[in-house]
Amino acid sequence: MNQHAPTRKTFEARLRQIGEDRYHDKHPFHHLLHSGGCTPDQVQAWVINRYYYQSRIPMKDAAFMSRVSDPDLRRAWRSRIEDHDGRAPGEGGIARWLKLAEAVGLDPDYVASETGILPATRFAVDAYVRFVRDEPLLSAVAASLTELFAPKIHKDRIAGLLQHYDFANTESLSYFQNRLKEAPQDVAFGLNWVLDHAVTQADQNMAARALIFKTDVLWAQLDAIWLAYVEPARIPPGAWQPGEGLL
Numbered sequence: 001m002n003q004h005a006p007t008r009k010t011f012e013a014r015l016r017q018i019g020e021d022r023y024h025d026k027h028p029f030h031h032l033l034h035s036g037g038c039t040p041d042q043v044q045a046w047v048i049n050r051y052y053y054q055s056r057i058p059m060k061d062a063a064f065m066s067r068v069s070d071p072d073l074r075r076a077w078r079s080r081i082e083d084h085d086g087r088a089p090g091e092g093g094i095a096r097w098l099k100l101a102e103a104v105g106l107d108p109d110y111v112a113s114e115t116g117i118l119p120a121t122r123f124a125v126d127a128y129v130r131f132v133r134d135e136p137l138l139s140a141v142a143a144s145l146t147e148l149f150a151p152k153i154h155k156d157r158i159a160g161l162l163q164h165y166d167f168a169n170t171e172s173l174s175y176f177q178n179r180l181k182e183a184p185q186d187v188a189f190g191l192n193w194v195l196d197h198a199v200t201q202a203d204q205n206m207a208a209r210a211l212i213f214k215t216d217v218l219w220a221q222l223d224a225i226w227l228a229y230v231e232p233a234r235i236p237p238g239a240w241q242p243g244e245g246l247l
Ligand SMILES: O=C(O)c1cc(C(=O)O)c2c(n1)C(=O)C(=O)c1cc(C(=O)O)[nH]c1-2
Pocket: 057, 143, 144, 145, 146, 147, 149, 150, 153, 154, 179, 218
């Protein structure tokens, strides 16, 4: 049997196809949000739940770095933590997300308290952090490659929110504007690293499976929001109720 892995180019195309087929830009909740169809409650539910994802990203990057023995790889990775945490209080992606929370009428302290996060959001996000902590480094880096597809959704989101919602302006959307600058350099590094290290067919399969897992993590979060707050609007016990945590 021929054990030669397909070329770099074919493998990259395989990874990109996973985004074409499964990235969460195709989820109906994003269509609703970006086209102005969300109620203020639904926007707030999204901001509250998505905060949990944002808050765990630097934790998963710290978990990743704790496993890396190569100083070059750690040096390349560490800016991801600073992108989210900033270098001082009030800076960085998490602070920018809380500005968005405020703009949509939520008390940022309430959002940061992580009260009312949907159980399925928690399960999905925690699974991502554990995956990055426990799986081979190649899988951990490959899972971050959904960011290959993020700039397009961030651009669509900025345009859609600006067009349809009063809360949207340069300040409230600064999180997404900043990601447009940060994500491309992270993902260019991550993609090259995966292409360099996925040498065998088995490696390539493992990396592709990791990327699929990550698309599932993202999709599951939006399914959770849809079921709780859109249709059938069945809010699980303990989860955020519209009207809670307002400014
Ligand atoms: O708005 C989005 O659709 C979106 C998606 C993703 C992603 O694809 O995982 C990330 C982000 N945003 C993001 O802002 C971000 O900082 C980020 C970090 C990571 C990661 O896996 O390390 N993904 C994402």
